[in-house]
């Protein structure tokens with residue numbers, strides 16, 4: 001069942017966070033759906049601009065519709081991750097997406113408001129919802145590189161949400177994109193979330209760049225010929241604390257890539273005579289499903305799918 005992120009957030013708010021997972025290909029899609037169905041979690045599939053151009057956007061869209069048929073018990077949103085205005089409009093008109101993110105966070109405040117408002121108006125007219133972003137995450141976000149964190153200012157967040165009518169807001173609180181998030185110990189600014197929650201009670205917030213970069217995963221990759229030095233991520237024990245402060249969506253991309261990398265490196269190290277792409281693929285899909293199911297436990301979304309489905313269906317009847 002394809003739903004909007006707004007519907008998922010309404011059920012999750014203050015209790016748990018929904019996992020938002022980026023996928024690029026068939027094996028990830030199968031593993032993702034299997035992992036969420038196995039752990040009975042509602043979820044968000046994220047398709048980035050990069051994913052849409054990796055093979056073809058129509059291939060991804062067809063995979064989403066097909067996955068909905070293969071896994072009728074799945075409850076999920078199809079979300080564009082880090083869109084520019086043109087990509088948002090394309091997704092809004094595709095008939096496939098239920099949610100888009102407009103990321104104009106690198107623009108000055110007023111310009112960000114202007115662009116976001118245009119996307120919100122177009123999306124709402126077609127029944128889609130919009131995530132916007134305020135503040136800058138350190139690291140590389142599609143084409144935009146930020147040298148340092150620009151934390152979200154709570155009073156600006158309030159004004160931004162009121163001015164744009166966006167349905168959720170990605171805030172910069174110290175997480176970053178990629179596998180190298182922190183030098184030394186992590187510092188997440190939960191005080192910012194708290195302030196925003198006070199100003200915007202009940203309004204869904206989003207945490208980007210929240211992979212954990214598990215050290216055992218990194219060690220296995222390096223033992224199988226990889227070279228990831230100093231990789232580190234977000235402590236997953238923080239997820240539920242963030243959920244209580246209004247974070248309803250937590251984006252996880254890098255960790256899934258690490259699973260892919262570890263499976264394939266180990267497979268070809270241990271089976272140098274093999275060359276059939278399906279052989280490591282058969283290992284990857286269940287491993288990825290296992291990874292997703294374990295994340296959902298940490299997010300608190302595991303076991304919530306029946307309640308979320310019932311809640312969404314009941315609110316549709318009203």
Ligand SMILES: [Zn+2]
Nearest residue numbers: 141208209251
């Ligand atoms: Zn992001």
